[in-house]
Amino acid sequence: MRRRTRSTTAGEDRTVRRVVxxxxxxxxxxxxxxxxxxxARLTGAVVEAMTAWTYPTISAWARTKAGPQIDHSAQKALARTVEEVVGPEPPVEIRRSAVQGHAAEALLKHAPCPVVVVPAAAGGPFQGEVT
Structure with a gap:
């Protein structure tokens, strides 16, 4: 995990630890x-829980109509899973985001450090990719 500095509205910098x-x-x-x-509880970090979604491969028309619905459904599913796992009042801050694209690419893009450890189910997108 790497510290990331960001500006606050008051103009001062503060360190934010993230677990993606x-x-x-x-x-x-x-x-x-x-x-x-x-x-995150042990290190004082913020959890960034991510889910990724892609358009169904049915037609170009579906892309224009289905995008907001798919994103909304992904957001709801993520919120439901987070609440089922950690409860309605998590012990740490959890930021949730649903991103369009391949899950592996999204995680690597948003990861706070160059090493990502991902427990992958058999046949998952990371199988054979992480050593």
């Missing part, structure tokens, strides 16, 4: 979320 975790509702992602919350 991919959440897709699977059992392994729920375990990863629990670990992320525990790690």
């Amino acid at each position: 975790v991919g959440v897709d509702g699977s059992a392994v992602s729920r375990l990863a979320l629990r670990w992320a919350v525990d790690q």
Whole structure:
């Protein structure tokens, strides 16, 4: 985990520690979320729970109509999973985001450090990719 400095509205800088975790509702992602919350509690970090979504491959028309609905559904599913795993009042700050794209690319893009440890289910997008 790496510290990231950002500006506050008052113009002062502060250090923000982040733990980025991919959440897709699977059992392994729920375990990863629990670990992320525990790690954040120990280190004073913020958890960034992410889920990724892509357009169904049915037609170009569906892209223009379905995008907001898919994003909304992904946001709701993520919120529901986070609440089921850590409860309605988490012990740490949890930021939730649903991003369009491939899950592996989204996690790597938003990860706070060059090393990402991801528990992947058999056949998952990271299988054979992380050593």
